[in-house]
Amino acid sequence: MSAIASTSGTAAGGPTTGDGRTPHHTIGEVAALTGLSAHTLRWYERIGLMPHVDRSHTGQRRFTSRDLDWLAFVGKLRLTGMPVADMVRYAELVRAGDHTREERRELLEATRRDVLARVAELRDTLAVLDVKIAHYGTACGGTPS
Numbered sequence: 167m168s169a170i171a172s173t174s175g176t177a178a179g180g181p182t183t184g185d186g187r188t189p190h191h192t193i194g195e196v197a198a199l200t201g202l203s204a205h206t207l208r209w210y211e212r213i214g215l216m217p218h219v220d221r222s223h224t225g226q227r228r229f230t231s232r233d234l235d236w237l238a239f240v241g242k243l244r245l246t247g248m249p250v251a252d253m254v255r256y257a258e259l260v261r262a263g264d265h266t267r268e269e270r271r272e273l274l275e276a277t278r279r280d281v282l283a284r285v286a287e288l289r290d291t292l293a294v295l296d297v298k299i300a301h302y303g304t305a306c307g308g309t310p311s
Contacts, residue, residue: 190220190228200237207237214254215240217261247284248277 193204202210207227210216217236220228243253256273259266 190222190230191234193227193229196229196234196237199234200241202237210237210240213250215250215257217257243277246277246281248280252277 191199193207196202196207197204200207207216211219211227216233219233220230222228240253243256248256252273256270259270259273
């Protein structure tokens, strides 16, 4: 599997059609599948967040299953709160090859630490909300939740 492929388990290049070709998706299809706008997909490509996207003989973008896997991974990185600059750096490291694995791992570990800190903050916030909700339940004549 390619270093760019994410967690979906799709083999490098993705599935093939009956005639051995890799299926391709238009930018509109990818937008519908991912929930990203065509503008965002073009921007991802322009800033280097997307690997090279194949083009048809007419210049139309042709996304593969591998591209969809990468976009799913980028979506997860976005959910972590990773800055776009770090996502682009990660993509550059992937394209640079296997000798960058350690740097990629370090970047992901730093992001993981940030996520764990945010999860702890959210747990603390949830505890405060639970106390307030219980207070209002009692204050309004009900029983604490």
